[in-house]
Structure formats: C-alpha cells, structure tokens
Amino acid sequence: MGKFIKFFVVGILFGIVLVKSEAVSWYRIFEMFKFQSFHMYGIIGTAVGTGIILLLIAKFKNVKTIEGSFLRVPLKDRGFTRYIIGGTIFGLGWALSGACPGPMYILIGTGAFSVLILIAAALLGTYAYGLLKDKLPH
Numbered sequence: 001m002g003k004f005i006k007f008f009v010v011g012i013l014f015g016i017v018l019v020k021s022e023a024v025s026w027y028r029i030f031e032m033f034k035f036q037s038f039h040m041y042g043i044i045g046t047a048v049g050t051g052i053i054l055l056l057i058a059k060f061k062n063v064k065t066i067e068g069s070f071l072r073v074p075l076k077d078r079g080f081t082r083y084i085i086g087g088t089i090f091g092l093g094w095a096l097s098g099a100c101p102g103p104m105y106i107l108i109g110t111g112a113f114s115v116l117i118l119i120a121a122a123l124l125g126t127y128a129y130g131l132l133k134d135k136l137p138h
Contacts, residue, residue: 015106026098
C-alpha cells in the first residue's frame with residue numbers, strides 16, 4: 001500500500017497542474033476545437049515533448065515499472081482506418097463532453113459533480129467497446 005502513495009501524490013500534483021493551466025476548462029477546449037486559441041495546443045505539445053524526453057530518460061536509465069519489470073513501450077501495429085475511426089470517436093466524445101478521460105476525474109476534485117454523468121457514460125462506452133471489440137477493425 002505504501003508504494004502506491006507516491007503515485008497518488010504524483011496524480012494529485014498532476015491534477016493541480018491541469019487545473020491551474022486551465023487544461024480541464026470547458027471554455028479552453030471549446031476554443032481549441034474552434035481553432036480560436038493556441039492555449040490547449042501548447043499544453044498538448046508540451047505534454048508530448050515532455051513524454052518523449054521522459055521515455056528516453058527511462059529507456060537509458062532502465063527504469064522499472066511498479067511490478068518490477070523494465071519500462072517498455074510496445075510497437076503499435078500499422079494501420080490507418082482504425083486510427084482514423086478511433087481518433088474521430090475520441091475527438092467527438094471529447095468535443096461533446098468537454099473533457100477527455102483524465103480530466104474527468106480531476107473535475108470531480110474541483111467540485112464539478114455533474115462530471116459523474118460523463119464518467120458513467122464513458123464506462124458505458126467502454127463496456128460497449130468490450131462487447132463489440134471483436135467486430136471492429138483492429
């Protein structure tokens with residue numbers, strides 16, 4: 001249990017950063033999808049750049065996961081259709097709800113309890129995906 005506390009603390013700090021940077025703001029997301037502001041694109045670009053740098057550091061330092069195995073990012077299967085379909089569904093859900101999965105939980109921490117409806121819908125969508133997974137292009 002004690003080893004999970006550091007991940008809990010990092011999650012709380014990550015949530016504070018997302019709230020303070022307004023990455024969980026519905027208005028900022030609305031601006032992004034209307035191409036009216038660079039704010040969200042800057043945050044996403046910074047996250048991608050930070051992720052690349054941290055993965056490279058983890059690779060060279062042989063960082064281990066919580067289970068004790070070495071951190072390894074598996075190669076993705078090549079394909080075009082599934083990424084377009086999956087990206088479109090994800091983007092539509094993000095645009096309709098005003099939040100992607102991570103910030104939904106952060107919004108609960110800010111007191112926006114109406115997000116519980118979104119989380120229930122996301123869980124229902126995940127369940128539906130599980131039922132239809134074998135019939136979808138992968």
